[in-house]
Amino acid sequence: MELPGWLARGLVDLFPAGSGGATDPDQQLGARLAEAETAGRPLRVKLGIDPTGSDIHLGHSILFRKLRAFQDAGHTAVLIIGDFTARIGDPTGKSSTRVQLDAEAVEANARTYLEQLGQGQPRERALLDFETPGRLEVRRNSEWLAGLDLPQVIDLLGISTVGQMLAKEDFANRYGCGTPISLHEFLYPLLQGYDSVAVQADLELGGTDQKFNVAMGRDLQRHFGQRPQFGLLLPILPGTDGVQKMSKSLGNTVGLREDPLSMYSKLEKVPDAVVDAYLTLLTDADLAALPGNPRERQKAMALEITRARHGSEAAAQAQADAARLVAGVAGTGAADAEVPEASLAAVNFPARAFYLLAAVGVCASSSEARRAIQGGGVRLDGLKLADPNQEFADAAALDGKVLQLGKKTFRRLVAG
RNA sequence: GGGUCGGUGCCCGAGUGGUUAAUGGGGGCGGACUGUAAAUCCGCUGGCUCUGCCUACGUUGGUUCAAAUCCAACCCGGCCCA
Numbered sequence: 278m279e280l281p282g283w284l285a286r287g288l289v290d291l292f293p294a295g296s297g298g299a300t301d302p303d304q305q306l307g308a309r310l311a312e313a314e315t316a317g318r319p320l321r322v323k324l325g326i327d328p329t330g331s332d333i334h335l336g337h338s339i340l341f342r343k344l345r346a347f348q349d350a351g352h353t354a355v356l357i358i359g360d361f362t363a364r365i366g367d368p369t370g371k372s373s374t375r376v377q378l379d380a381e382a383v384e385a386n387a388r389t390y391l392e393q394l395g396q397g398q399p400r401e402r403a404l405l406d407f408e409t410p411g412r413l414e415v416r417r418n419s420e421w422l423a424g425l426d427l428p429q430v431i432d433l434l435g436i437s438t439v440g441q442m443l444a445k446e447d448f449a450n451r452y453g454c455g456t457p458i459s460l461h462e463f464l465y466p467l468l469q470g471y472d473s474v475a476v477q478a479d480l481e482l483g484g485t486d487q488k489f490n491v492a493m494g495r496d497l498q499r500h501f502g503q504r505p506q507f508g509l510l511l512p513i514l515p516g517t518d519g520v521q522k523m524s525k526s527l528g529n530t531v532g533l534r535e536d537p538l539s540m541y542s543k544l545e546k547v548p549d550a551v552v553d554a555y556l557t558l559l560t561d562a563d564l565a566a567l568p569g570n571p572r573e574r575q576k577a578m579a580l581e582i583t584r585a586r587h588g589s590e591a592a593a594q595a596q597a598d599a600a601r602l603v604a605g606v607a608g609t610g611a612a613d614a615e616v617p618e619a620s621l622a623a624v625n626f627p628a629r630a631f632y633l634l635a636a637v638g639v640c641a642s643s644s645e646a647r648r649a650i651q652g653g654g655v656r657l658d659g660l661k662l663a664d665p666n667q668e669f670a671d672a673a674a675l676d677g678k679v680l681q682l683g684k685k686t687f688r689r690l691v692a693g
Numbered sequence: 694g695g696g697u698c699g700g701u702g703c704c705c706g707a708g709u710g711g712u713u714a715a716u717g718g719g720g721g722c723g724g725a726c727u728g729u730a731a732a733u734c735c736g737c738u739g740g741c742u743c744u745g746c747c748u749a750c751g752u753u754g755g756u757u758c759a760a761a762u763c764c765a766a767c768c769c770g771g772c773c774c775a
Contacts, residue, residue, distance in 0.1 A: 455771050519730085546730050572728055599729095625742080632742040645722085648737050654723040666743085683723060 280307055283346045287339065287558045289485055290510035292492070306507050309479065319352040319411070323478035323494075323506065325418075325469060327359040328386035333393045334530035335582070336514040336523030339558045340482050341394060341404050343511060347480075348412045354405060355476045356394075358387045361419040362468050391415065393533050404533070414476070421475040422468055433467045436500055437493070442466075445489045470494040473506050480507040514558060519548030536617070537587040537595035542685070544579035545599060552578050560585060616679060619688035621672040630655075631665040633675075637690065639682050649682060656681040 284306075293304050302312040313320050324344050326337070333341075344354045363383045395403020406412045425433075442448055442463050451458050466489060473481060473494030481491045488510055495505035513522045516529025523530050531543050547555060549571045556562055560581045567577050576596065584592035624636040634646035634655065649655050650665040658678045669675055672692035680688045 457770065517730095542729090548730060570728095575729070627742085629742050636742085642740065643742070644740060645738085647743080649723065652723045652737055654737095668742090 280310075281350070283350065284343075287343070287511055288509065289512050290488065290508070292508045293505075303504055306480070306509075309507065313352075313479075320347070320479040321353050321355050321414075321477060322347045323355045323357060323473055323476055323481040324483075325357040325359050325362075325472055325481075326390060327363040328383050328390055329363050330386060330525060332525065332530075332532045332534060333390060334523060334525065334532045335555075335559055336516070336530065338404060338533060339511050339514055340484065342559070343482055343509070345405050348406045348409070351412075353412060353414060355414045355416065355478060356405070357472050357476065358390070358415065358417045359469070359472075360384065360387055360417045361422040362465060362472075387417070416476060418468070418472050418475070422471065430464075433471060433497075434464075436496060437463075437467060439463075466490045466493045467497070470497040474498050474501045474503060477503060478506040479504075480509055482509050482511065484513050485510045486513060512554065512558065515551045515554065517543050517547050519551045533586065537583050537591040538598050539685075540586065541579050541583045541592065541595035542599045544582055545575050547575065547578075549575065555582065616687045616689045618691045619680070621675060621690055621692050624672070626669065626671045628669050629665070630662055630667040630669070633669065634680070634682070637680065637688060639680060639686060639688055654683050 291306060300308050302308040309320065322344060324340055344356070348354050360380075360383050363386075364380070394405045394407075396407050398407070400406040400408045443452060445466070448458060448462075469490045470493035472478075474497050478494065478498075481494055483491050488508065491506075491508040491510070495508070498505045515521065516523035517531060518529045521529060531540055535543075544555070552571070552575050553564060556564055556567070556578050560578070562577075562581050568574050580592050580596055583595055587595070619637045619639070621637070624633060628636065630650055631643050631647040634640040634649065635643040640646035640649060646655075647665045650662050653661060653663075655662045657675075657680055659681075675690045676692040678690050680690055
């Protein structure tokens with residue numbers, strides 16, 4: 278049975294793959310969709326997120342986009358905030374035990390996540406549809422996990438075996454090279470699987486690295502007498518380096534909250550090899566209709582993704598500004614470009630150059646600023662600063678000037 | 694619980710009593726170059742309004758003129774045995 282295009286786009290794995298009859302709604306997703314439609318019952322599509330950080334980046338957004346597609350097709354998105362599991366730490370992809378977070382930090386993260394996903398915004402602008410009734414259910418898994426008692430936990434633990442756990446790649450690697458694995462980490466896949474039971478998921482979305490956990494959900498649902506969910510896996514987005522997965526700790530991310538210019542300029546530099554993956558996974562664009570020239574294609578991709586987030590106007594502006602910056606006109610002709618402002622209010626005058634850079638937030642420390650100046654990477658209104666000790670008497674001497682660090686960082690200084 | 698090995702800067706990893714923020718790699722940042730990127734080459738890579746002063750080699754205490762380097766206790770981890 279054919280899957281609709283919106284569903285199949287970018288898909289790398291779907292299970293069960295449909296060994297049973299072509300019309301078996303437990304084996305064929307297509308059949309399940311048809312069944313739902315006939316019954317007038319939307320499917321419950323689970324996506325779990327662990328609120329362990331504060332910024333959502335494009336890598337995460339692949340899954341949210343797919344979830345949104347289900348919403349738009351009339352199904353119910355069940356977004357699970359892993360407020361309880363975040364406190365254990367998902368061992369997936371980690372080479373060491375993840376730090377456990379306290380409850381307040383988790384809750385704060387959860388709120389910023391929802392905000393970034395578009396809570397309170399009209400659905401045309403938001404990543405998820407928060408508006409249409411019945412299309413979204415936001416659940417925190419502490420709701421059912423916090424109340425489990427020991428006999429229930431033991432029951433869960435009985436479902437899997439050490440062998441199965443060690444078959445999981447991350448555990449196997451860590452066990453193999455002698456990095457510690459805490460026992461509570463074995464609980465993670467079980468608890469996440471239990472989420473599927475709690476929300477009676479028909480289908481779970483996840484990255485390919487989540488296969489083990491999603492499969493575990495099926496086992497648990499079966500154990501608790503439910504129909505097992507389908508697993509729908511999407512690729513892990515390569516980061517802007519084009520090699521490693523997009524991840525905050527690797528510094529190769531593009532954040533959802535980034536301004537249009539930095540979003541666009543990061544994207545237009547992504548290696549050619551991953552441009553098509555970005556297009557497939559992060560846009561609805563028709564790849565065949567895009568320019569074949571690699572550089573043009575790159576730009577089209579950057580423009581399209583920026584537009585989805587910030588609107589056509591801002592994206593076009595960002596493209597123009599980016600071109601101008603690369604051309605090296607910045608600093609003088611950048612007056613109208615999107616140069617972020619930096620206030621001089623916190624600076625104590627007279628200020629020496631190296632201190633200024635740190636005080637204004639361009640450099641992390643004054644020592645770093647000193648080195649940057651000595652390295653010849655700092656300009657003020659286009660003129661290279663040579664002496665880190667150069668002194669500025671007052672804010673008026675700097676007001677309105679553009680401070681530049683390297684090729685990418687610009688700040689318009691503003692007094693007051 | 695016993696035995697044993699180990700814990701060094703963002704990461705990996707040298708150093709095992711002596712003027713030194715501490716070799717080397719990776720990564721990062723800056724410069725040159727280029728269709729952006731990559732590759733390559735060069736520089737920087739603890740903090741401080743800085744020609745000096747602080748803080749650093751798991752933690753705490755000790756020995757010494759002097760310790761990342763020696764000693765003790767503690768904490769954390771690997772492996773083997775229970």
